[in-house]
Amino acid sequence: MASGSGSLMWFRKGLRIHDNPALEYASKASSRLYPLFIIDPHYMKPDPNAFSPGSSSAGLNRIRFLLESLVYAFANGIEVISPVSHTLFDPADIIQKNGGRPPLSYQSFLKLAGKPAWASSPLTITFSSLPPVGDFGSCEIFDVPTVEELGYEDTGQDELTPFRGGESEALKRLRDSISSKEWVANFEKPKGDPSAFLKPATTILSPYLKFGCLSSRYFYQCVQDVYKNVKRHTSPPVSLVGQLLWRDFFYTVAFGTPNFDQMKNNRICKQIPWNDDEELLAAWREARTGYPWIDAIMVQLRKWGWMHHLARHCVACFLTRGDLFVHWEKGRYVFERLLIDSDWAINNGNWLWLSCSSFFYQYNRIYSPISFGKKYDPNGNYIRHFLPVLKDMPKEYIYEPWTAPLSIQTKAKCIIGKDYPRPVVSHDSASKECKRRMGEAYALNQRLNGSVSEEELNGLR
Ligand code: FAD
Numbered sequence: 001m002a003s004g005s006g007s008l009m010w011f012r013k014g015l016r017i018h019d020n021p022a023l024e025y026a027s028k029a030s031s032r033l034y035p036l037f038i039i040d041p042h043y044m045k046p047d048p049n050a051f052s053p054g055s056s057s058a059g060l061n062r063i064r065f066l067l068e069s070l071v072y073a074f075a076n077g078i079e080v081i082s083p084v085s086h087t088l089f090d091p092a093d094i095i096q097k098n099g100g101r102p103p104l105s106y107q108s109f110l111k112l113a114g115k116p117a118w119a120s121s122p123l124t125i126t127f128s129s130l131p132p133v134g135d136f137g138s139c140e141i142f143d144v145p146t147v148e149e150l151g152y153e154d155t156g157q158d159e160l161t162p163f164r165g166g167e168s169e170a171l172k173r174l175r176d177s178i179s180s181k182e183w184v185a186n187f188e189k190p191k192g193d194p195s196a197f198l199k200p201a202t203t204i205l206s207p208y209l210k211f212g213c214l215s216s217r218y219f220y221q222c223v224q225d226v227y228k229n230v231k232r233h234t235s236p237p238v239s240l241v242g243q244l245l246w247r248d249f250f251y252t253v254a255f256g257t258p259n260f261d262q263m264k265n266n267r268i269c270k271q272i273p274w275n276d277d278e279e280l281l282a283a284w285r286e287a288r289t290g291y292p293w294i295d296a297i298m299v300q301l302r303k304w305g306w307m308h309h310l311a312r313h314c315v316a317c318f319l320t321r322g323d324l325f326v327h328w329e330k331g332r333y334v335f336e337r338l339l340i341d342s343d344w345a346i347n348n349g350n351w352l353w354l355s356c357s358s359f360f361y362q363y364n365r366i367y368s369p370i371s372f373g374k375k376y377d378p379n380g381n382y383i384r385h386f387l388p389v390l391k392d393m394p395k396e397y398i399y400e401p402w403t404a405p406l407s408i409q410t411k412a413k414c415i416i417g418k419d420y421p422r423p424v425v426s427h428d429s430a431s432k433e434c435k436r437r438m439g440e441a442y443a444l445n446q447r448l449n450g451s452v453s454e455e456e457l458n459g460l461r
Helices: 022-026 061-072 092-097 105-115 167-178 181-186 206-210 217-227 238-257 278-285 293-302 309-322 326-340 344-352 371-376 381-388 406-411 426-447 454-460
Strands: 004-010 030-036
Touching: 004 022, 022 030, 092 238, 105 238, 167 181, 167 206, 167 217, 181 217, 217 238, 238 344, 278 293, 278 309, 278 326, 293 309, 293 326, 293 371, 293 381, 309 344, 309 426, 326 344, 344 454, 381 406, 426 454
Parallel strands: 004 030
Antiparallel strands: none
8 A cells, every 4th residue: 555545445344443454454554544334225124024035124223233333434546455354264265175165064164164373363452543534525424324314213112122333332242241251161052041131141242243343353362362261161063162163154155155045046955845824924023923932032033133042043943844834035034134133144054054954954853932941931031021911921821821721811911812812833733744844855855866846846835
């Protein structure tokens, strides 16, 4: 970069000034910096019911989070550099090491990835020192717009996400998360409580990683630093570092798999004759399945834009291979719109996983919409919070309110079928039918080696 020149910094994902190699480079020896972020109307779909296929629409929570994250991210002879800093590894390198194909299991990914080259350097956080913002001539400079200016309606009446966007929030949350060495050292993802909402069981750093308000490399190094100071710690896949590696795993497979976000023409996706049932889909999306555990999670999704990983497991399994047998792509659209951490590679990767379409194939293992949540939260506090209509239901019935005698329903001011819906399906029979249909589809995929035609799928419908 010639001294005295100006640099244009196009912010896309890395909305931060710490550990941001592109920004560091742009700032070096430039006398002026022109920061640029494009608010792309393609993603703006203020209509709260815009779950249509093909639209990468974003809900109010995520747009607000983005705008909050932009507040600090301000930023002839243009030079373009785009170093990899959104992930721990460069997906292209991993794929190349694997002979041109992405590794399809976490373990093979770990073997190929090894330790990142930069990981042995001492823990530092480098904030780019920025030259002044360049002269924009006669162009009008606007502040970061409000959600209303982008066409979203914030009625202020609903409970909105408690998570605020931005780099300072990200770094504060990271500091809080790693402040207990013991918590970091003992972190075991499958042991976390998905119903914990006052103090969630995980870091909630996903929205900050999604927008690049937090560097995943810095997060990784901070955790490694804790590991150096404890006697023993957990390991991947369940450890905290293991979670970051899951993220890189899905980025790598998504990067190297054509049509990763669909069933058709996706070579790693089992072809399954999912039902096209708009009513069941709407009941799931609108938290009206009649299963309080499932509905409470869907309310948390709509209000907070974030739920615990195992809660996501439960609702994704319920919609697809567990109970409703609805296409995973339909659920993916709903998550894509409502999650504040909505991330193309991770969201699609996990829907492929949960629907037993790829990566994980034990379709006989189904989450019970009744007993799974009860194990963690026998009193149903999570349900009472997110579904206040059930707040007075005795704990004996809170996971299956349709079994409560009418006198109990009356006392709890919640009549099933009137104030809260009856179950849309019977879990016992629906899950048996799902297993049968998955078995048939798997057999066909095996016989035809994965290349199942539309006609053959129709034969299974
Ligand atoms: P922590 O447990 O604290 O983990 C730290 C970080 O590791 C996370 O912030 C995230 O970046 C990464 N991570 C953790 N679990 C996973 C995982 N299974 N796969 C990939 N990365 C992981 N995560 C998203 O970030 N965006 C999505 O759109 C998304 N969609 C999902 C859809 C489904 C159906 C399911 C089952 C999971 C999805 N996840 C998604 C993965 C996971 O649920 C979230 O990353 C996690 O719950 C975020 O909470 P946290 O930051 O507290 O996680």
